[in-house]
Each structure stands twice: as structure tokens, then as C-alpha cells.
Amino acid sequence: MTARIVGAGLLGASLGLALRSLGHDVILDDVSPLSLSLACGLGAGELTRAGDNDGEVDLVVIATPPDVTAEVIIRELAAYPDAIVTDVASVKGRVIDAILAAQPDGLERFVGSHPMAGKERSGAPNADGDLFTGRPWVVVPTAHSTRAAIDLVMTLAVDVGAMPVLMEPAEHDQAVAAVSHVPQIISSLLAAQLTDVPDHQLTLAGQGLRDTTRVAKSDPMLWSSILSANAAPVLAHLRDVKTSLDKVLADLEECCEELYPPAAIAGLAALIESGSAGVARIPGKHGGAQRNYAEIVVYVPDRPGELARLFADIGRGEINIEDVRLEHATGAKVGLATISVEPAVGEFLANHLEELDWSVVR
Numbered sequence: 097m098t099a100r101i102v103g104a105g106l107l108g109a110s111l112g113l114a115l116r117s118l119g120h121d122v123i124l125d126d127v128s129p130l131s132l133s134l135a136c137g138l139g140a141g142e143l144t145r146a147g148d149n150d151g152e153v154d155l156v157v158i159a160t161p162p163d164v165t166a167e168v169i170i171r172e173l174a175a176y177p178d179a180i181v182t183d184v185a186s187v188k189g190r191v192i193d194a195i196l197a198a199q200p201d202g203l204e205r206f207v208g209s210h211p212m213a214g215k216e217r218s219g220a221p222n223a224d225g226d227l228f229t230g231r232p233w234v235v236v237p238t239a240h241s242t243r244a245a246i247d248l249v250m251t252l253a254v255d256v257g258a259m260p261v262l263m264e265p266a267e268h269d270q271a272v273a274a275v276s277h278v279p280q281i282i283s284s285l286l287a288a289q290l291t292d293v294p295d296h297q298l299t300l301a302g303q304g305l306r307d308t309t310r311v312a313k314s315d316p317m318l319w320s321s322i323l324s325a326n327a328a329p330v331l332a333h334l335r336d337v338k339t340s341l342d343k344v345l346a347d348l349e350e351c352c353e354e355l356y357p358p359a360a361i362a363g364l365a366a367l368i369e370s371g372s373a374g375v376a377r378i379p380g381k382h383g384g385a386q387r388n389y390a391e392i393v394v395y396v397p398d399r400p401g402e403l404a405r406l407f408a409d410i411g412r413g414e415i416n417i418e419d420v421r422l423e424h425a426t427g428a429k430v431g432l433a434t435i436s437v438e439p440a441v442g443e444f445l446a447n448h449l450e451e452l453d454w455s456v457v458r
């Protein structure tokens with residue numbers, strides 16, 4: 097297959113790398129000559145100008161920011177009359193509405209899509225050919241899309257290791273408001289408060305803060321485009337967050353007036369409990385049920401080769417590592433490795449490592 101990818105940034109270049117590793121031909125295009133040559137240089141595809149290779153393209157994938165996606169789709173449907181056209185924009189309703197309103201020729205060859213895979217860093221330098229592995233890839237046909245077009249986009253998702261999920265535009269936009277767009281806003285709000293915290297207080301920051309602020313490093317241009325295009329569903333969710341936040345404020349105000357006021361304490365406990373219930377509902381990494389693992393925390397000296405030695409020692413015990421998290425204590429010559437394993441082998445791993453002179457946090 098020959099795929100043409102318009103927008104050679106994080107998503108476009110990642111898809112280019114994934115398709116090329118499967119042996120497909122990939123032609124890249126981008127308004128930015130620099131982004132284009134960077135993505136080509138990284139091996140994500142070949143360089144071309146729009147209009148070349150007419151008739152040779154089977155699939156066009158638009159990976160531009162949402163605000164320009166509809167116009168690029170309409171242009172590409174006309175320029176590549178034999179190709180199926182899809183996009184990867186994070187918002188579907190507004191993009192699809194704009195295309196339907198324009199009624200372009202070839203509408204039946206268009207199917208919207210959205211891989212639920214990404215990073216907090218944009219641009220081709222952050223591209224990764226394995227980005228889509230195990231991730232849901234939402235496929236959003238219109239009433240005009242042909243079966244062949246839908247099938248090709250589903251096959252694209254499967255080929256790059258993702259799991260296709262068919263959805264209507266409105267349901268997609270509501271879902272991503274809850275699982276992606278509101279989390280981005282909350283993370284940004286949280287991290288923005290840190291700009292006024294004195295440096296010496298920030299040195300106390302631990303993993304909790306890092307876990308809740310990773311996506312706050314995202315691209316402001318891309319995210320203002322995403323949030324404005326999905327404003328109504330995001331607003332609805334954010335209003336619910338505001339109601340909950342107002343309740344927390346009221347409970348805390350009561351705690352300022354009185355020591356341990358029962359109703360306020362119960363309110364705060366209920367908040368933490370409902371947060372826990374929400375987390376338990378997040379499916380596991382590859383879309384399956386969430387797995388509960390035993391976590392063994394080990395001190396790792398800050399020296400070259402220590403982590404490799406730890407993994408080798410765990411392997412020697414024939415224990416399969418399910419997940420790993422690393423943390424560096426500020427100013428300390430030691431790190432903490434949290435090793436997740438099947439619950440049944442947790443205690444065995446802790447004992448095994450202690451026998452090999454590792455310090456395990458009990």
C-alpha cells in the first residue's frame with residue numbers, strides 16, 4: 097500500500113514509522129518544510145509535493161491540528177480521487193460537520209478516526225513507531241462512508257497494533273472530553289499553580305505531583321485547538337468538576353472554623369473514595385480489565401549498571417516484571433525502583449532480593 101500522510105508531526109511521523117516498518121510506502125507532506133524534512137530524515141517517509149503521485153496513493157491520512165483538518169481533508173479528497181481519506185484529529189464532531197456542510201466530491205471515501213495514543217510532546221522528533229501498540233483507535237464513519245473505506249481504516253488501525261472501536265462523532269467527543277480533554281485541563285490548572293511556589297518548597301515534590309502533571313507539558317497551540325473544537329462536551333464535564341470543587345471548598349472552610357466537623361470530614365472522605373472508584377474503572381493499559389499487581393519498592397544506588405543488575409537478579413528468580421517505575425530522591429545518591437509483579441510472587445520477590453543484598457522498603 098502507498099499511504100500519503102499530511103502533517104508530519106508527532107502523529108504523522110509515528111504512523112509513517114509504523115507503516116514503513118510493515119513494508120508500506122509512505123509519502124509525507126507538511127506546510128512546514130522543516131518538519132517535513134525532519135520527519136523524512138527520521139525515516140518516517142519520503143518527501144513529495146502535493147499533487148505528485150496522483151493515482152498511486154491508496155490511503156491519505158491527515159495528521160494536522162484540528163482547526164485545519166476539515167479543509168485539508170476536502171483538499172485531499174479532490175487531489176487523490178482514488179484514495180480513501182482519514183484523519184487522526186482528537187475532535188470528530190466539528191471536523192465531520194464542516195466536511196458534511198461542504199459536501200465535497202468523494203465524501204464516500206472519507207472516514208474519520210482518532211488513535212487514542214499520543215504524548216505530551218509534539219513534533220516528529222518525539223515520534224515512535226510503536227505509539228499505537230495496544231491502544232484503542234476510534235473509527236468514525238459518516239452516513240456516506242463506504243464499507244470499503246471503513247474496512248481500510250480499521251485495517252490500518254489493526255496493522256499498526258491498535259484496537260479499532262467504531263463510534264458516532266457525538267459519543268466520541270463526549271468520551272474524549274471525559275478521558276482526555278478535562279484531564280488535560282485539570283493537569284494544566286494544577287501545574288500552573290506551581291509557578292508561584294518558592295523553589296525550596298518545590299524540592300519536596302514527589303511522585304504524586306509528577307503523576308498528576310505529566311500532560312501539563314503539552315503543546316499550547318495544539319491543545320487550544322482541541323479544547324475549542326470540543327468546547328460543549330468539555331464544558332459539561334468541567335461544570336460537574338466545579339460543583340465537586342465547590343463542595344470541597346465548603347468542607348475545607350468548615351474545617352477551618354471547627355476541629356474535625358463530622359459532615360465535612362465525611363464529605364472529604366467521600367471525595368477520596370469516589371476518586372478511588374473512578375480509578376478502578378480505568379481499563380488496563382491494553383484495554384482489558386485493570387490488573388492489580390504487588391508492588392515491591394527497592395533502593396537502587398545511583399551508579400551505572402545498578403538497574404541492569406537489579407533486573408538480572410529479578411530474572412534469576414524467574415520472576416516476570418509487569419511494570420516498573422523509577423523515582424529519584426532529590427539530592428540523594430539513591431533511587432527507588434517500584435517493581436510490579438503478579439500478587440502471588442510479591443513476597444517471594446521481596447525475600448529473593450533481600451537474600452541478594454538489595455534493600456527492600458517494607
Ligand SMILES: NC(=O)c1ccc[n+]([C@@H]2O[C@H](COP(=O)([O-])OP(=O)(O)OC[C@H]3O[C@@H](n4cnc5c(N)ncnc54)[C@H](O)[C@@H]3O)[C@@H](O)[C@H]2O)c1
Pocket residue numbers: 102103104105106107108125126127128131159160161162164165168184185186187210211212213214215216217218219220318322
Ligand atoms: N499529540 C497527541 O498526543 C495526539 C494524539 C492523538 C491524536 N492527535 C491529533 O493528531 C493531530 C496532529 O497532532 P500532533 O501531536 O502530531 O501535532 P504536531 O504539532 O506534532 O504535528 C502537526 C503537523 O501538522 C503540520 N501542519 C499544520 N497545518 C498544516 C496544513 N494546513 N497542511 C499540512 N501540514 C500542516 C504542522 O506543521 C505539524 O508538523 C491533531 O489533530 C491532534 O489532535 C494528537
Ligand SMILES: O=C(O)C(=O)C[C@]1(C(=O)O)C=C[C@@H](O)C=C1
Pocket residue numbers: 185186211212213214215216217275276277311
Ligand atoms: O498520553 C498522552 O500524553 C496523551 O496526551 C495522549 C492523548 C490522551 O489524552 O490520551 C492525548 C490526546 C489525544 O487526542 C489522544 C491521546
